[in-house]
Amino acid sequence: MTPSYLELVCPAGTPASLRAAIDAGADTVYCGFRNCTNARNYPGLNFDQDELVEGIAYAHERGRKVLVAINTFPRAGDEKPWHQAVDNAAEARADAIILADIGVLDYATRHQPSMRRHLSVQASAANALSIAFYRDHFDVKRVVLPRVLSVEDVAALIKETGMETEVFAFGSVGPMSEGRCFLSSYMTGLSPTSEGVCAPASHVAYKEDGDCIKSCLGCVTLNKFSKGEPAPYPTPCKGRYVTHGQASYLFEEPIGLNAIDILPQLKAAGVTALKIEGRQRSRAYVAEVVGAFRKALDGLAQGNTESSTNDLKNIAEGGRETFGAYKKGWR
Amino acid sequence: MKKTTTKTKKAASRLTLGPLFFHWPAEKRRDFYFRIADEADIDSVYLGEVVCSKREPFFEDFLPAVTARLRAAGKEVVFSTLALVTSEREMKAILRRVEEGFLIEANDVACLQALKDKPHVIGPFINVFNESSRDFLIRNKAKRIVLPVEIPAASIKTVAGGSKVETEVMVFGRQPLSVAMRCYHARSHGLNKDSCQFVCGQNPDGLQTQTVDGQQILTVNGTQTMSHGYAVLLEELASLQKMGVTHFRLSPQDIDMVETARLYRAVLNKTCAPDEAEIKLKTLTADVPFVNGFLHGREGLAWVQGT
Amino acid sequence: MQQNHLPTPLARAAMRVIPASVLQRMIDALMRGMRQSHPRLFSNLERLDAAVVRIEPSDLPHNFTLAFGHGETSLTVTSSKDSVCSARLKGKLAALLDLLEGRIDGDMMFFSRSIEITGDTSVMVALRNTIDREEINLLDDVTALFGPFARPARHVASLIDKVGQRMKERIQEINEERSPDAQPAKAECDAMRAEVQALKTRLAKLEVRRQRTEVSSQ
Incomplete structure (x- = not known):
């Protein structure tokens, strides 16, 4: 079962980005509330209820969809904000909610049964049995697959489960199993899993060190780079570490994921939707990336399987691109 | 001798030995467990490979003897599964263990689907941060829940306190901080996971990394990234007991684990003061720093002195 | 445009x-x-x-x-x-x-x-x-400062940008035509500079007229 149409799912950190994504040709936009219920809880970012209602109206008037990510893990004894977020998304008539925590999935299944549920990448469901578990218990309709699978793995999973899948097409490489990475909280005390912030800006510092710039997270030095050298995000997995007497990007290089040249393969694998990452990035990024993918997908729909030339390299992390785990040998 | 008394003392705290994260030679691994069976005051032992399925075949032949010896010594044996399951082969291996009748520690949600209605342990790699996820998993036949290493005391109080089942917390050892598909151990040698030559076997306590400023923060173990510091929650044992935590996990390191278990047991039994045990533990752990930040709601690498 | x-x-x-x-x-x-x-x-x-x-x-x-x-x-x-x-x-x-x-x-x-x-x-x-x-x-906000003269100011700004752009292109052309170290024709550059200067003056005058209008309307 190969879907004839690849849905383009795009990020919006702000209402302005939501409009930019839709104007640039997004089929679907995903966003989150302005609190710890979503995994991009950065200052000045995200939507309040009124903004969400307006954003959904803007999308629906144009026949597009809006998904709401409620994809962090509630703190014990303080689950109300997550339950409220589920109810608010339903009230705003979002097209689906993206969830990760088993408790939140359980709440949504019982209290908002008609609200379509997607499984977030934060749930780290990378195999057929896990996917079946979430489908059987929470009637999950779509799974966002972790960024650790090859195209062959993706195809096999879809064949075995028959589930709708959404895969990352552009953004970070994310080498760790998401939703279960405690590296950033080990250095800062703030958690990506429960507070929605990886490498919180409050703990990031850039210091001049002679001719170099040093990036620090909490009290840990992540990297030192000379002027003009490409800089990665200041996350622990993109730091330089010394092993066997040599400093290297032990986990991942400063490089961005871009699957624009393997869209025909992803389509053939049976993927339903392509996800662009970057709710923390600007609307200029959103417009540029969404525009490029819209063009490539329209070309593909007309049977043009030639890889389109793309100019997204500059906008990618570190100014370089990779197919990440999609190509065997990455691991 | 000790087993008979634990039945009558219903609320007695249990000491457990978590799964070995490191790739030790099979004989060393076997002898380690034999000694645990013969000498260690430990109630439950978790066997099984959590980090990398490529390592699994090495220990397979020794598993029956080790299991038998541990059970003969009155210890509960639990089989821990992989933290990240992706291949068909890995899923089949889990199904086989379930059929063999082992009590399973599920570290990937895949296991829950495979286990259906069989009682099981929820491992620390399945996120249980709150009471709703706890309650769902209990309804799904979890008989014990091992909490994730990141969870702070305030949450443990709620999750363990109101639980109808046993709660386990890791109180000693390098904290597992992330799992991945990519093998960083291999990468550090210029290899990849498929051509790894099992270089992770060269570092029985993990591969030490340093930041470009020479700080020791992270340790690499195959596809797993761990804290450099050993988590040491001796000072906190009494308050964890009060919160309702029933099981206390020691994670195997390449040090004298029998002696480590003895120190923890003494503090649990209140026959040794925690600060005294800490000093003795220091003599076993060389220059590896102690950490306990996560429990105190701080950055994990912090060391908060006992109050 | x-x-x-x-x-x-x-x-x-x-x-x-x-x-x-x-x-x-x-x-x-x-x-x-x-x-x-x-x-x-x-x-x-x-x-x-x-x-x-x-x-x-x-x-x-x-x-x-x-x-x-x-x-x-x-x-x-x-x-x-x-x-x-x-x-x-x-x-x-x-x-x-x-x-x-x-x-x-x-x-x-x-x-x-x-x-x-x-x-x-x-x-x-x-x-x-x-x-x-x-x-x-920002152009909207800057030209809005010119009040009733916003449209002419915008027009002038646009002209300046166009001349500047032309100058850049011309310099590039010249550089491509000649050896890389040769300078663009001085006369040509001077002419363009003069044009930019004139436009800037027009813009400054608009600003003065705006201020005058503001004063007289108070």
Whole structure:
């Protein structure tokens, strides 16, 4: 079962980005509330209820969809904000909610049964049995697959489960199993899993060190780079570490994921939707990336399987691109 | 001798030995467990490979003897599964263990689907941060829940306190901080996971990394990234007991684990003061720093002195 | 085609020669205007934690201090590099204007190192995200300062940009035609410079007429 149409799912950190994504040709936009219920809880970012209602109206008037990510893990004894977020998304008539925590999935299944549920990448469901578990218990309709699978793995999973899948097409490489990475909280005390912030800006510092710039997270030095050298995000997995007497990007290089040249393969694998990452990035990024993918997908729909030339390299992390785990040998 | 008394003392705290994260030679691994069976005051032992399925075949032949010896010594044996399951082969291996009748520690949600209605342990790699996820998993036949290493005391109080089942917390050892598909151990040698030559076997306590400023923060173990510091929650044992935590996990390191278990047991039994045990533990752990930040709601690498 | 953003060469040229005190008056007027055209931006900025950001355009003699949070927002011209601030943002004026108008992605500029951030990064992230929520067009806000003369001012600005663009292209052409180290024809450059100068004068006159109208209407 190969879907004839690849849905383009795009990020919006702000209402302005939501409009930019839709104007640039997004089929679907995903966003989150302005609190710890979503995994991009950065200052000045995200939507309040009124903004969400307006954003959904803007999308629906144009026949597009809006998904709401409620994809962090509630703190014990303080689950109300997550339950409220589920109810608010339903009230705003979002097209689906993206969830990760088993408790939140359980709440949504019982209290908002008609609200379509997607499984977030934060749930780290990378195999057929896990996917079946979430489908059987929470009637999950779509799974966002972790960024650790090859195209062959993706195809096999879809064949075995028959589930709708959404895969990352552009953004970070994310080498760790998401939703279960405690590296950033080990250095800062703030958690990506429960507070929605990886490498919180409050703990990031850039210091001049002679001719170099040093990036620090909490009290840990992540990297030192000379002027003009490409800089990665200041996350622990993109730091330089010394092993066997040599400093290297032990986990991942400063490089961005871009699957624009393997869209025909992803389509053939049976993927339903392509996800662009970057709710923390600007609307200029959103417009540029969404525009490029819209063009490539329209070309593909007309049977043009030639890889389109793309100019997204500059906008990618570190100014370089990779197919990440999609190509065997990455691991 | 000790087993008979634990039945009558219903609320007695249990000491457990978590799964070995490191790739030790099979004989060393076997002898380690034999000694645990013969000498260690430990109630439950978790066997099984959590980090990398490529390592699994090495220990397979020794598993029956080790299991038998541990059970003969009155210890509960639990089989821990992989933290990240992706291949068909890995899923089949889990199904086989379930059929063999082992009590399973599920570290990937895949296991829950495979286990259906069989009682099981929820491992620390399945996120249980709150009471709703706890309650769902209990309804799904979890008989014990091992909490994730990141969870702070305030949450443990709620999750363990109101639980109808046993709660386990890791109180000693390098904290597992992330799992991945990519093998960083291999990468550090210029290899990849498929051509790894099992270089992770060269570092029985993990591969030490340093930041470009020479700080020791992270340790690499195959596809797993761990804290450099050993988590040491001796000072906190009494308050964890009060919160309702029933099981206390020691994670195997390449040090004298029998002696480590003895120190923890003494503090649990209140026959040794925690600060005294800490000093003795220091003599076993060389220059590896102690950490306990996560429990105190701080950055994990912090060391908060006992109050 | 109508020019749709503020021509950077013009802004840079103007700010290079204008004394700080005059620039400050212009900025005050611009901020008053923007407060009217983007009320939400200002209320969002004022909702943030109080912070001071120093903006250092590397190709200008001036620095700017942006203070926001706790119910206030102000932008002042400074020359000192040592005043206390929460964070510093360094880069070419063109890059900074692109950032302000949301034409270009801040992370990308950071990756490529065309802007530099030091100090409290959370302050910069909050500011960047708050500004990015608004669709700002600085040319609209600047030309709005010209009141009834907004349209002619916009036209002049657009002409300056076009001439500047032509000059750039011509220089490139000449460089390609000749050996790489040869200079463009001096006469040609002088002519273009003169044209730009004339346009700038026209713009300045419009500004004076606007001020006069303002005075007479008070």
